[in-house]
Amino acid sequence: MSQSWKQDPHKLLVIPGPIEVADDVLLANAHPSMSHVSPAFAPVFGNCIKLLRQVLYTKDGQPFLVAGSGTLGWDAVGANLIEKGDKASLTSISRISLEVYGADVTQLTAPVGGSPTKEQITEALKKNKYKVLTFTHVDTSTGVLSDPKMIAETVKEVSPDTLVVLDGVCSVASEEIRFDDWGIDVVISATQKGLGVPPGLSVLCASQKAIKVFEHRKTPPSSYYISWKKWLPVMKNYEAGTPSYFATPPVQLIYALETSLKTIMEGKVSLEDRFKMHREASQKFKKEMQGMGFKTVSLSPETSANGMTAVYFPEGFKAPDILPKLLAKDIVVAAGLHKDIKDKYFRVGHMGVTVVDTSRGDMDHVINGIKEAFAEAGYKKST
Incomplete structure (x- = not known):
């Protein structure tokens, strides 16, 4: 196989792992x-x-x-x-x-x-x-x-x-x-x-x-x-x-x-810059979620991971309302896992090639997909 080989088109995997592979x-x-x-x-x-x-x-x-x-x-x-x-x-x-x-x-x-x-x-x-x-x-x-x-x-x-x-x-x-x-x-x-x-x-x-x-x-x-x-x-x-x-x-x-x-x-990105890119992608994603009126499971920026984010659903919404709509847009995120709040939140991974190779546009695709999915489900941010 040639080194220019590309993997087949597929659903974007943005769960907290496994992640997209270059x-x-x-x-x-x-x-x-x-x-x-x-x-x-x-x-x-x-x-x-x-x-x-x-x-x-x-x-x-x-x-x-x-x-x-x-x-x-x-x-x-x-x-x-x-x-x-x-x-x-x-x-x-x-x-x-x-x-x-x-x-x-x-x-x-x-x-x-x-x-x-x-x-x-x-x-x-x-x-x-x-x-x-x-x-x-x-x-x-x-x-x-x-x-x-x-x-x-x-x-x-x-x-x-x-x-x-x-x-x-x-x-x-x-x-x-x-x-x-x-x-x-x-x-x-x-x-x-x-x-x-x-x-x-x-x-x-x-x-x-x-x-x-x-x-x-x-x-x-x-x-x-x-x-x-x-x-x-x-x-x-x-x-x-x-x-x-x-x-x-x-x-x-x-x-x-x-x-x-x-x-x-x-590679082209140093290890230090790689960590910086993960921090910046995390901050961008969390800011976008907060802008929609959503809260993260982590209680503060100091206790928030840079490679993934757990986000509470707004009142009245659950995973079956949103995750299938994202799947229809070829975006795979994860449902909740923690036993005490399992049905109250969803999880998005943002690490590896999804973050470091910005030419892929993964982060914008995920953010826009989430906004569209919630809009289709009838969500409106309270004022």
Whole structure:
């Protein structure tokens, strides 16, 4: 296939992930079948590891790329870092429990649309000695943005031995994450959101501190498939250019990931400008929604994600009134997800190529489509 290949016309996918995929990334995903231990494949895998470090601003963080979903990252945290009886603290917008791995879990609460405060985190850390503190950087269900720098600094001040685990499934490559500078120990992610690649790869980066905790655990890892004992040598070998094997990686997805990471780190738009473009697109979209008289689920600009927005329906409207009308305009947005407000709002993703490639006109198409859909449904802004 020619490098000028274009994907077929399709409905614009603007949910909080999976997201739209650039033509060159989708073409790379169509790479001919080849051996996962081919000498030609090893440097591609190794380059993904190196480029991922750059995206996360880390020099010695250890990336892991394993076939699976973002949720598999939580299995990696639980299986490799948690031992029975360890205490773990989860913020209210971190939906994954580590209890299945034997952790004694404390849940920090916050109102819908908000996130735990520095005072809450400090108080919790002073009450117990936690093995890990986990938080969701961007909550996919509400569009709430946490402050990772504040959280990591608070942990360092109050409980420096506690590992800081960031759920970045909906934030990597759309939100700034300064892994080394902020003192993050684990970032969990996946390919189908800000990284702009089809689903299928679990993406994780662990600090050397986290690796040492793993190496000094008293009991064996509580998983066979996601054990770092199995995967760490594989990652190191691939980065060194040596084919390696524990379980077969999704070869084509690795090619697609390298293509996207090259664009992110070596393309026309710098990483810093990429984050700026996401901020500007987010502000534009939210301003347009507010101009229609709509409220966002996030309670303030400081707790609002840049890669997605959750918007309350106006009184008298629900998803069946609007989403089918958008679908008829070839626009796919997402219904509500949070159990407490599920029927009261909708969600729009604005990240990756939809934001960075302005020539596509995606954002204007979505905004205009939403305005038209509500007008067709009989909505009139109250004065």
